[in-house]
Amino acid sequence: MSKQRLLLVDGMAILFRAYFATSFTGSIRRTSTGVPVNAVHGFVRYFMDAVNKFDPTHVICCWDMGGKTFRMDQYDGYKSNRPSAPDDLVPQFDLVKEVVASFNVPNIGIEGYEADDCIGTLASMYKDQADIFIVTGDHDLLQLVDDTVSVAIMKKGIGNYMVYTPQLLLEERQLTPVQVIDIKGLMGDTSDNYPGVKGIGEKTAHKLIQEYGSIDALLANLDGVSKTVRTKIEADMDMLHLSRQLATICCDAPLDTDINVCGWSYDREIVLNKFDELEFKSLVALIS
Structure with missing residues (x-):
């Protein structure tokens, strides 16, 4: 049997990237009822591109939960300079998780921890049984690179990645x-x-x-x-x-995710219904 390939998706990094890649024009994509969906729409395009590129057998999407994290207890100023999320993005936080769930992909996040910690923990849990690909825009995650863990840093545009292995990190x-x-x-x-x-x-x-x-x-x-x-x-x-x-990314966060429930397979009808609800006609071609 060929080795499993686990794709770990840094959900927030991709959602924010999708939002800012499309909102700078000033016109935000909305459904006919006025719900903003530009970030979710862009997220799906990035997400499907990563799935096609890295061809995983298993997929998990990790999220920040908002609220206080253990690092804020260690240092009051931690992330205190971050502006709050744009108003048009806030309703898309829940919507994007619904879309991810429609693909039968688990949404993982733990109160008090960041998405990076979930990714680090999952990578260390499964690196012996799967080749792991982490898709993110966050260079902090390069500390997780290992013989079986590659970090794919997203570059400008869809489909462009710098895939770091220990060798490339050393060379570059x-x-x-x-x-x-x-x-x-x-x-x-x-x-x-x-x-x-x-x-x-x-x-x-x-x-x-x-x-x-x-x-x-x-x-x-x-x-x-x-x-x-x-x-x-x-x-x-x-x-x-x-x-x-x-x-330092925490690699022993309290997670009990089972890789066996993360297999990449979805019911096309369920995804189509979600796309229909969000008026994503142009994305239907992405799902087989």
Whole structure:
């Protein structure tokens, strides 16, 4: 029997991408009753493209649940700079999950955790029995790359991916997966709103990790670092450790998903009914 292929879909990343790819024109696709559906429509196109490209035997879609996460308990400012979702997008959060469910694909999310944590947990649960492909736009997930886990970063337009394996990550960025975390620990993350070490940007972080291999080795050899860098690190030691913690995807979230209920097979009639309800005539050709 050929090996299983599990596609893990970063639902929020794709939904937001679909929303912004279509809303910048100012005209939002709506049903005849006025329900905004532009993000859901775009999501289906991205989703079906990923299924066709990676040809999975199993598919799971992971979501942020909104509300407080354990990282906010660790650091008050975590993601506090995020603007709230556009009004036209909010009603589409539930709609998109209905569409995913119509394909017989589980929607997974856990209160207090992020979608990344669900993806990391599922990848670590199943990487020994399946080849795993994670579809996302989020470079943080590169820390999950492994011999059987590939991270497909979506590029501009539908159907364009950069599929990272350990080899490609090393070739393109000179990094191992675990070093992705250490770089974020040093430089912080403006989109998630944690600072790292004040005054250390991506270039310096990359150079230090190249040279020392890890934050731990760097701290063990602080005497060998230039005085300016050493002073910055010593002044921000607590934040360095906290930022590294915040950057680390949790791979043991309390999930009890069974891969056997995630097989990729759907009832065309059920999907057609959902498309009909949302007036997605142009997408009917995508489903066999």
